[in-house]
Amino acid sequence: MADNRSAKVNMRGGGVSGFIQKYSVIIAWVIVIAVFAVTSGDLFFNWNTLSLITGTRSVVAILALAVMIPLTAGDYDMSAAYTMTLANMITVYLSIEKGVNVWLSALIAIIAGVAIGFVNGIFVVKIGIDPFIVTMGVGTFLAGITLWISNKTLSGTELAPLQNICIGKIFNIQYIFFYCLILMLVLWYMFERTSIGKKILFIGHGKEVARLSGVKVNKVRWGCLIASSTLSALAGVMYSGVTGSAKSGSCNDFLMPAFAAVFLGTTFIKPGRFNPLGAFISVYFLETGIRGLSLLGFSTYIQNIFYGAALVLAVAISALIKKKNIKADKAKKMEALEAENDRDKKEQKSVKSST
């Protein structure tokens, strides 16, 4: 056939800029670390800082991994942070005010998470409403429920066992980091190596095609929403362990950082796609920046500025590199084609002369 004449052409951007794109945030991370190490010396570059960075805010990593799942299937879960707050409240309230065993409390909180995902699913999948609206509404509703359970700050010794398994340390790193790491690896495996992960991907990019390929789109989307809420509830339980307390509204502010990390995670490793490793690294990259700035003595406002700027710039640079890659590739391809063209022209001539 005429159209198969050219040999396989490597269409992906290789070379330096391809490498930069693939590892952009990691490179930025190294640079940030280097800058802090130079400017603040020992103050930053020690085991303690590592412990800080991998510590408390790991709950954001869990939340980021949670919202990433429905995002991959094309659905926003804006209720995740509110689910997290509620789970935090349930865990602490039951164990402290109601004398329920802390593990049982945590289990109940996680079951509540499952239920929330289920309800989100009813509206999104069964009734067919835009998930952004549904989860926003459900989130607001959950905020009310949390406040209704208690408007007090709750804490108590009953949480100790949970605290132990969260903030205990090994090699100066809190256990919670390893849970996040494991969760990330599990999700990575799921998205890379299992057919359910692939199905989620197909749904996210083409619902109709997935449906006509025998994927139960609605079931999978529903499952993703449930997974998101369940993991968010897990994040809330972990947060109970990390802080040993609960308060209405405690985790609502984590939604933005979680989404930020997920989107930042799409700019490298597998550019253009949601991926657990990218999201995971992004959480800790942003955390490194914030901790470092704080250690250098910057006020808290610098955190927001850094967070916002890092997110926008990283995504922008990634987009620009992509554009540049395409241009560079163009040039290469043109050269390759030129040679072929010459050959073609000769052939054409012979065709013409024969007609």
Added chain:
Amino acid sequence: MADNRSAKVNMRGGGVSGFIQKYSVIIAWVIVIAVFAVTSGDLFFNWNTLSLITGTRSVVAILALAVMIPLTAGDYDMSAAYTMTLANMITVYLSIEKGVNVWLSALIAIIAGVAIGFVNGIFVVKIGIDPFIVTMGVGTFLAGITLWISNKTLSGTELAPLQNICIGKIFNIQYIFFYCLILMLVLWYMFERTSIGKKILFIGHGKEVARLSGVKVNKVRWGCLIASSTLSALAGVMYSGVTGSAKSGSCNDFLMPAFAAVFLGTTFIKPGRFNPLGAFISVYFLETGIRGLSLLGFSTYIQNIFYGAALVLAVAISALIKKKNIKADKAKKMEALEAENDRDKKEQKSVKSST
């Protein structure tokens, strides 16, 4: 022609359910008012309540109208509430701490809004990043800037002129309500009656088609983002007039209510489309519910529960009605076919008998 033989079938739901869909939220509003009037009597049903409902939260209406513009063009502006907070801070900071004339301060705040929209546009349109990410990042950045300007609550008599034009009353209704009303009417006219409004609509429903029809998609999207930020800044200035003060984070919580109102607004008046009147009514419907519940003596948590539930249920009911309408239409079509078939059979018979 064979396939055009069936008479015109009215695809929009007419009749009772069509009416209900078209005026759903308004009907709900009337019911809510009636319930409150009956259950709490004079306490609710008086001029004072009207004054409250149309009062302070009108800034949410402005914010809702602001985010509606890029939403119509298909773009989320998540930075709107942060822009509002910043404009609030700029207005108050400049006039109180720096002795700048209050009108000039307000103007500077609005110019800042224009600039923010412009920057959003650079990233969204020029570089081509997802607006959700960009505006989320820019919003976080702005939160940092606001905190950097001042971490205190600022207030002072210098704001008096601005306050006068915001909270002065006519017929017991604050001026600010009328500004919102005017803004809503202007936007309604723009979307209904001007070609720029139609262009935005086409872009929101099909970017490629709009571009192929000669619409400068990028320019219009950019314009929408600037309009959103500018109106958000206006909301911030108004908020300065309403509260006479500024505080970092003051308006961030308005984002969800604003989006909620906009989405709720798509369920009636012009079902399935963003529309200023729907958004406007939704703001005051939700506000009525909350004020009423509060007057009935419910705790604050009921507000969140009401907000969330009203949003989700309204959208769900609207979706269900739509489904039902479509089914009814289908059934009608089938009946029409059935009838024709019968006619055919008779004809065939007569043909047969004649041969």
Added chain:
Amino acid sequence: GDSSSSSSSTAGSSEAGSAAESSADVSELQAKLDAYKGLPEFDTAAFEGEAFDAKTAMAGKKWLTIPGTSSNPFNQTICEQICEIAGKVGFICDLLDNQGAAEEHIAGLNSASQKGYSLVDLQAGPTPETLGAQIQECMDAGVKVVTSHLTGYEQEVSPISANMGAGYYDVAQLLSDWVIVNAGTDAKVLVVVSEEITSTLSMENGIKDEFAKYAPDASVDFVNVAIVDWGSKCQSETENYLSAHPDTDYIISIYDSATQYIVPAVKSTGSSAKIVAYNGTPFAVDYVKTGDIEMLLGEDLQTIAYATVDFEMRTALDMPIVEEPTLLRMWTSENVDEALNADGKCEYGIGYGDSAKLAYESLWGLS
């Protein structure tokens, strides 16, 4: 920008005059602190207010009390008690539930005159300047607007019919005294503050002055985290500080609600810093029980409620107003059991005795 959150100020360098105090004075501090170990007593002799017949004078009055935010149980409880006391005296008092948003306070004030309130109590809310227009409107309409539990005695706010101060400055001194006594005059101290709160200034001054006076060699750093950011930043900011200053001896949490984040920060960094705090919120008392907080200065909500009603009745009746006392008790592991209810749980209002209640009631002619 005027913010500098980590304004490291080695106290005393500015006030060299008092830097010569010797360690002999430190034992004086110990004695001062010891006075707060037991049940607090209302000092009737020192109270300057006259007695009056509240029942008759207040008949038919109608008050509105607005907590800074209902989601803070501390505010909410005080307001609830105010209404309870109003009931005892015999006048009407309504509580406006809110979530701390400016526009909710505004709505409350806007409706005050139309609903026939004669006095609005703004309980630990925003500073009245931020509500200036609405307060002015109320006052023009003859409604008295009173702020309470908002500022130190020495701070002034406007526009307002009257402002009831509290002993924030003294509280801050007591917290500092504890640190100096227990960690010496070269103590390394972190103070976690929220500067957007009006009374913070009073407390910051109290701490700075006390250290300047008794422990000029101490290092005292302030970290500012706004209350709205506590959830996302308080713990990490504290962790960062402790990580950069591992030899920190004490953390002063001027509002004990922040200890929700400070306690885990101490744990996660493995710091040996001890915590002292002010307010007496039940969960913080719990921390005293578990040893996470070394010393907690608690204030009696019931006393505050009575004092507020007293102050505001005097305002409402155009009587001369007086400085209302702040009754405090120092909770440590030694006496914390007295703060628990029968179930061994912490609860507001336990462990402060009834002296204030009795004193006020007799002043008002109720008993």
Added chain:
Amino acid sequence: MIDYKNIDDNYKMKNAAVFLKNVSMTFGLNKALDGVDLAIMPGEIHGLLGQNGCGKSTLIKVLSGFNHPDKGSELYINGDSVKLPLDPDMLTKYGLSFVHQDLGLVPSLTVLENLRNVQLFQSGMKINWKKEKKAAREILDRYNIKVDVDANIESLNQVDKAMISIVRAVESIKGRADGKGILVLDEPTVFLTKTEVDTLFRLVREVAASGLGVLFVSHDLDEVMEITDIITVLRDGHNCGEAITAETTKDGVIEMILGQKLSSFVKDTEEYEYKEHPDVIKFNNVTGETLRGVSFAVNPGEIVGVTGLVGSGFGEIPYVLFGANEIKGGTMEIHNKTVDLSSYDMKKAVNDNIALIPADRPHKGGIGDLLVEENVMMQVHKKYHPWMLQNRSMRQKAEQLNEKYAVYPNDVRLNFGNLSGGNQQKILLAKWLQERPDLLILHEPTQGVDVGARQAIYKHIDKAVKHGTAVVCASSDYDQLVQICDRVIIFVRGKIVDTLVGHEITKERITQLCYNSN
């Protein structure tokens, strides 16, 4: 009549309605256009031909300002040199009017808004809805399109959609004050029945007669021979020939397109006789939205065509058999069991080894922004350990398939959406045929596929049939039915009116049955 002999580049620059000169366009590494020249003279109907992916639509999108071509590309309109990429304002200024390949309608907006969009975009601050509505009704009436102006486009059938797009384009340039402009039609006829095609051709001739240029793209060479004055043929982004239609033949055109003689796929010639096979797949009493109690059967190794006019219900068949549409009732006998089609779903269909290749390729067939390898391997995860996918061997398999199905460009890590229609269809065939389905359901399998690729697709289908696959092919392309089917079932108004077997299948007979039973 234009004297084509004396036209050189200089003349074209000055006089052509549109002259695209030396246009190149690169997507990623793919050079879709390479120095293409195309001139459309006023009053001429110009055919643009070539295989799938040769760059026809790309060229048209350069003209509409959608694509940004490479440096060195030039455009002249009515003698003016116009900057590329074309500014959208220029479209109305110069009277360029398009019917794009995917019609360019917004499904979620109304007929009125779509039909009058250009006018709406130009009416500034005061849109007069009454006037617009009246104008729209008047246009619809004039062209005998029976739709409600307030209905959403998505509720219309394909024919009405296509007609609205065509009418919009024609109306927006007809009666221009300067009498200049061109009408561009990118495969406008794929959705149309004979009647509408006739209407369209009448319109096109009117437009050309009024002095406007027309650019017409189609894979249907009969249509091209009928309507055009002159044709330009592209191959792989190059000009590879120009001919005056009257002076050439269909075979000559085919040879120009392919660069070689067509080796048509030819069915085995022996006389076909229908005998029920033991493993026959039967459908009984299928009733759907338009289908009315339809029953038929397919043998393994047999290709059954289903056809009819638009609205006759034959288009519903593929989706009903696959469980993709909600239906009222009907059963299927397959693998010695009877299933209820009204509760059937796509997962069950896949498990029963049924494959469906839908007509709407970009939305239902493949996922444009996923890789070719992901698309082609979508169906076979079961074979590669669903809990431990072997990505490497899956890639190897995908590469083999690409090779075997002669997909160009031959790179499994390209995005599916970047391939041309014909190559996309090959990938979809590979996706489903590697599963060796027992029943293969095709819907318009060669819609928008060029003559060359078409034969390749037939060969792949035939191979599967030889291996015992039963095929149901729903198509409105009668040539195709004649060429590949063993039996053809004709639908009218949701019912089967006749079944043609073997040599009975001719274009004339099918046409007659479809129209005359009406």
